[in-house]
Amino acid sequence: MSYEPGASHEVATGDALEARLKAYEGEPAAVARAGKDAVNAPMIRHWCEAMGDTNPAYSGPDAMAPPTMLQAWTMGGLSGHSGRTHAYDELLGLLDEAGCTSVVATDCEQEYLRPLRPGDEITFDSVIESVSERKTTKLGTGYFVTTRTDIHVGTDLAGTHRFRILKYTPGRRAEQQQPDRRQRPPRPRPVVNRDNAGFWEGVRRRSLLIQRCTDCGTLRHPWLPGCNACGGLEWDTVEASGEGTVYSYVVMHHPPFPAFDPPYAVVLVELAEGVRMISNVVGVPYDKVRIGMPVRLEFQVYDDESVLPVFRAREEAA
CATH class of the missing domain: 3.10.129.10 (Hotdog Thioesterase)
Known part of the structure; x- marks a missing residue:
């Protein structure tokens, strides 16, 4: 029927x-x-x-x-x-x-x-x-x-x-049970698609790559299929120096997620090259993060599989 x-x-x-x-x-x-x-x-x-x-x-x-x-x-x-x-x-x-x-x-x-x-x-x-x-x-x-x-x-x-x-x-969600911090769930993996695969391949090699339009030279991040300045579709990459400053930030308190320990700071870093990217600052407490704080890139490995670009306060790195 x-x-x-x-x-x-x-x-x-x-x-x-x-x-x-x-x-x-x-x-x-x-x-x-x-x-x-x-x-x-x-x-x-x-x-x-x-x-x-x-x-x-x-x-x-x-x-x-x-x-x-x-x-x-x-x-x-x-x-x-x-x-x-x-x-x-x-x-x-x-x-x-x-x-x-x-x-x-x-x-x-x-x-x-x-x-x-x-x-x-x-x-x-x-x-x-x-x-x-x-x-x-x-x-x-x-x-x-x-x-x-x-x-x-x-x-x-x-x-x-x-x-x-x-x-x-x-x-069945892990947080419905008493969490065992010795068996913390893995950190969520980034979404990799045809537009950003080159970026994540660079991260895997410990290199932070920025897209550059070959028509007008404009740098862009996150990676996009076309230039947001001139509309050009051709591009190459430049490697970031790793230097930057905290342009803005928020402190996450909720919702809790087993792979993270709130509260923690999510930062918008302005790289020396002029583009901005979202990441985390490591090595300093969340309440010590400040706008204008100088930071330097490093790569952090999570559970032997995932590599992510993070930033360390420059004073902490020194």
């Missing part, structure tokens, strides 16, 4: 549940919705200021919106969008009933087909593109749900945005 989205059914598990979930593939999640605001210069300016993106293409009379703003023009804000379609809510509800009550965003993919410029009015349609088979992850067991949103200006397809979440049943 086939399952129809929108019908009332008892909670199922295993193959029966997966059949019900798969029935939602191709169902609309949004139909002919309009962006709440036209593409506009103030939002572009705020975005560029937040990202530190000084590309001249995003300002002036012939400005275009940064392509990575694609999703921003579809967002409904606190009040949301009118004309909801219920298939997506029903799908998430079915997963909730099956015990997959937790959710985490995992990744997104975007395709850019037409520049968006101030004054453009966008419309968009979303579809539930896929629901995975049951997967077991470090977080727990559940299902990856992917939606695809097509953004239009008039009849032109401007871009496509795919967004993927994991709806899962939380696994």
